[in-house]
Amino acid sequence: xxxxxxEVRGSGPVxxxxxxxxxxxxxxxxxxxxxxxxxxxAIYLAVFIAAFGQSLxxxxxxPEVGQWLVDPQFYIWAMRWWPYAVSHGLNPLYSTQIGAPNxxxxxxxxxxxxVALLMWPVTAAFGPVVxxxxxxxxxxxxxxxxxxxxxxxxxxxxxxxxxxxxxxxFNIYELAHDVSGLxxxxxxxxLPLMVYLVALWWQGSLGPIGYVIWMTVxxxxxxxxxxxxxxxxxxxxxxxxxxxxxIAWRTARRTVARLAGLTAIAYAGAIVLASPYLIYALRHxxxxxxxxxxxxxxxxxGLILPRAGRFLGLTWxxxxxxxxxxxxxxxxxxxxxxxVALAVVARRRKITWLLVTAFVVVIAFAFGPNLIIDGKSxxxxxxxGLWNLPVARSAEPTxxxxxxxxxxxxxxxxxxxxxxxxxxxxxxxxxxxxxxxAAIFADLPTFAEAVAAPPPTYKPAFxxxxxxxxxxxxxxDGLYKKYLTPGETVVVIxxxxxxxxxxxxxxxxxxxxxxxxxxxSLTPVDAIPPQVDVxxxxxxxxxxxxxxxxxxxxxxxIIVEQAWSEHWMYVFGGLGMKGTTVxxxxxxxxxxxxxxx
Numbered sequence: 001x002x003x004x005x006x007e008v009r010g011s012g013p014v015x016x017x018x019x020x021x022x023x024x025x026x027x028x029x030x031x032x033x034x035x036x037x038x039x040x041x042a043i044y045l046a047v048f049i050a051a052f053g054q055s056l057x058x059x060x061x062x063p064e065v066g067q068w069l070v071d072p073q074f075y076i077w078a079m080r081w082w083p084y085a086v087s088h089g090l091n092p093l094y095s096t097q098i099g100a101p102n103x104x105x106x107x108x109x110x111x112x113x114x115v116a117l118l119m120w121p122v123t124a125a126f127g128p129v130v131x132x133x134x135x136x137x138x139x140x141x142x143x144x145x146x147x148x149x150x151x152x153x154x155x156x157x158x159x160x161x162x163x164x165x166x167x168x169x170f171n172i173y174e175l176a177h178d179v180s181g182l183x184x185x186x187x188x189x190x191l192p193l194m195v196y197l198v199a200l201w202w203q204g205s206l207g208p209i210g211y212v213i214w215m216t217v218x219x220x221x222x223x224x225x226x227x228x229x230x231x232x233x234x235x236x237x238x239x240x241x242x243x244x245x246x247i248a249w250r251t252a253r254r255t256v257a258r259l260a261g262l263t264a265i266a267y268a269g270a271i272v273l274a275s276p277y278l279i280y281a282l283r284h285x286x287x288x289x290x291x292x293x294x295x296x297x298x299x300x301x302g303l304i305l306p307r308a309g310r311f312l313g314l315t316w317x318x319x320x321x322x323x324x325x326x327x328x329x330x331x332x333x334x335x336x337x338x339x340v341a342l343a344v345v346a347r348r349r350k351i352t353w354l355l356v357t358a359f360v361v362v363i364a365f366a367f368g369p370n371l372i373i374d375g376k377s378x379x380x381x382x383x384x385g386l387w388n389l390p391v392a393r394s395a396e397p398t399x400x401x402x403x404x405x406x407x408x409x410x411x412x413x414x415x416x417x418x419x420x421x422x423x424x425x426x427x428x429x430x431x432x433x434x435x436x437x438a439a440i441f442a443d444l445p446t447f448a449e450a451v452a453a454p455p456p457t458y459k460p461a462f463x464x465x466x467x468x469x470x471x472x473x474x475x476x477d478g479l480y481k482k483y484l485t486p487g488e489t490v491v492v493i494x495x496x497x498x499x500x501x502x503x504x505x506x507x508x509x510x511x512x513x514x515x516x517x518x519x520x521s522l523t524p525v526d527a528i529p530p531q532v533d534v535x536x537x538x539x540x541x542x543x544x545x546x547x548x549x550x551x552x553x554x555x556x557x558i559i560v561e562q563a564w565s566e567h568w569m570y571v572f573g574g575l576g577m578k579g580t581t582v583x584x585x586x587x588x589x590x591x592x593x594x595x596x597x
Contacts, residue, residue, distance in 0.1 A: 033149075036158045040148045044141035044165060052175065053137050056447045060133045061126065062469050063502060065181040065447065070517040070527050072132070072181030073498035073505075075112070077516075079128035079135075080505040082116035093280050097509050098501060098516035099523070100489040101553055107281040109518040110184040110228075114221050128505045129471075136178050136447075139186040144169025146189035147406060150196040151413035153203075154351075160416035166437050167335070168192060168409040173328040173402050175444045184226040185399070190218050191233065191406055198259065208258075212266045219270035224277065228395050229402075236362065236403055237263065243357045247350055286522055296396040297368030298329045299375060303401075306330055306443035329366070329401045332439035335408050338432060342415045355411050362404040368397030412436065472561060472584025475506050479583040484511050489554055491515060491532050493568060494561035498527040503559075514553050529553070538571055550590045558588040 049057055056064060066072040077098075085092035092113065096103035116123075119131040147168035151161035168174075168188075177185035197215050200206035206214070223230040241260045248256050271278070339359060346352040369384030370377040387397065416433055420426040474480055480503075484490065489512045492500030500513040517527035524530055531549035534542050549555075560568045560579070565586045569579055572588045579586040 033152060036152060037145065037149055040152075040158075040162055040165060041141060041145040043162070044144040044148075044169060045138075048141045048144075048170070049137065051441075052140075052179075052444070052446045054447075056133055056137055059469075060130050062133075063129050063471065064133070064469050065136060065179065067469055067496050069180065070498040070525065073496075073502040073527075074109075074517055075181060075183045076128045076132045077498075077501040077505040078111040078113075078183075079116050079119060079123050079131045080508065082111065082113050083120045083123060084509055086117070093277065097504065097512050098518070100512040100514045100555075104516065104518055104523065105284050105286075106518060107277070107284045108286055108522065110226055111518075112184045112187065112225050114224050115183055115187055132181070132183070135183055136181065136186065139183070139188075140169045140174050140178055142169075143174060143186075143188045143192070146192040146196070147409045150192040150199065151410055153196055153199040154410065155413050155417035157413070157417045160413045163416065163433055163437060164409040164413040167412055167440065168405050170444065171405045171440055172330045172443055172445075173399075173405060176328040179445045179447050184229075185402075187225055188229075188402055190222045190225070191229075191403065192409075194218050194233075195406070195410070201259065201262070202255070208262055212262055212269070215263060215266035216269035216273070219267060220273040223270060223274040227281070228399065231395065232365075232400055232403065234267070235365065236358075236400075237267070239361050240354070240358055243361070244354055247353050247357070249350065252350075296398055297370065297372050298363065298366035298398045298401060299372045300367075301374045302329045303331050303363070304333060304336070306332065306439070329398050330440075330443050331401075331404070331408065332436060332443075334432060334436035334439050335412070338415050338436055339408065339411050341432075342411055342418075346414065346418055351414065355407055355414070359404055359407045359411070362400050362407060366397050366400035366404065471503070471506060474559075474583030474585040475503050477583060480507060480510060483580070483582065483587055484557060486510055487512060488556040489514055490557045490559055491529060491555055492559045492561075493528060493532070495563070496561060499561060500527060514555050532558070535571060536567065538574070543575065555590055558590060560586045560588070562586055 063072070063076065081095065081097075082092055084090075085095070093107045094103060094105050098104050115135060116131075119135060122134060123131040144165035146165075148161045148165035151164035152158060155161055174186060174188065194215065197206065197211060197218065201208070201211040219230070219233070222233060241256065241263065245253055245256045245260070339356065342352055343356050364381075364383070367381055369387045370380050372378070387395070412433060416429060418429075420429065470476075474483075490500070491514045492503055494500075496502070498517045501516045504511065504513050515524060515527050515529040515532070517523050517525065524533070526533060529549065531542075531545050535546050558572070558577075562581060562584045565579070565581075568588075569586065572579065577588040577590065579588050581587075
């Protein structure tokens, strides 16, 4: 054995024993779940940025995502609103900063307060747009990591759990909502973390008190992130516990019953912690919540086949391009084959039947009140009456598919972790797994696609409009302080969806806005007050209604983003309002309207 003089140690070659010690140390670290979790997250983040998010990374401080839509600006606004409300001692569930003069209730809007409060430091330092864009960049990789953690705990295998994270974090449900800027539907890490907590308790690594505490926290955060997902979670928790009790061995049923009891305690604790929000929301229950239509239910064709031409260029695999159903429910044939194969190969394992049965239940709920095939309602389902309940009438059944992706992610992990008798069998399993992931990736949108152009069916007139993402200097350079007084009520007109709330968030609520969008059932879908919106085609009756509205709403200024101001200059000019153009906007003062118009 080679020895090293202490006087020259560190100056010569490292001895073999030292290399062995280093290798052993790194090997020990690599086997640690914490290290593997960190490595998995790094892989997911790198893949996500390279494959989907490069355009967003390059413009973190620019409102790039879905600028023709109204939802992204609402979530940018929410990033600013929750810290602002908390720091100013305001009721965060009601804002008079929007919908002036009366304001809007936010109790039934999906403002995702845990996300906004978590990103508070980023918002304070860099603004709400950066917080919003970072959330969109991190949400899918973090969701994938959460699924990996659960799968790694259940299987004990790093490489089997890694693809599971891909299935859950990078599916079309996650990505379609992510590139549309829907934060509440993209932050989905809590569901697999609940599975992880169950695994820890079941395996004896987490005591009952710890389980109740952490499960209470997870359920509470889920409630505040998205009430609809919390309701769906409730239904599926009950279903999973019933299924688990039914299929468990007699010796394990007492353990399942204990799990149900502890989970019920955690659920009760979550309801208590959510009660301030819940009580306020129930007291202000809106009467105009939208009832769902077939395109909010899972389409059986969409579950199996991708959009036309998306799967490796094979157009014949997607002949239903014009179907009226959600595009966020595609699973693909290979992954469903793995589900069936696992049911055959591991049919003696209770966990297999728990997963298979759970997936069937999830899909049954995702179908909604009617079975939809290729956009056509075939027949009503026996449980369809559930969707007439008040708590479910504004819910979208297809959103249950997110739970289905979690089940399929775990199915894939168990499929890859199951013992095989030969290398050929192992290669076949991995080949099918790779094909399943390839099928998923073939039908995923990217931020570049979402930023490039709006969907042609959304607003055809937008095609002739200029594409403007950067905020006008009127906002970014602080010019609004020279032309508006603090707290002044303004109307913002722009082809950019919900621009008023975006501008307001960037100015830290310097002015109030009339209009704004928080929910399609509660506010104008284009975020502009109707009396102003119809004035684009003025008639005497509309002008009269516009004047009456100005008096009751106390609007002090109308701001038109300059890229789209030409038409409105003629409209307001005809009313005697002379515009002032500065910093990329044109400002009109309603007080200057001619009396005889």
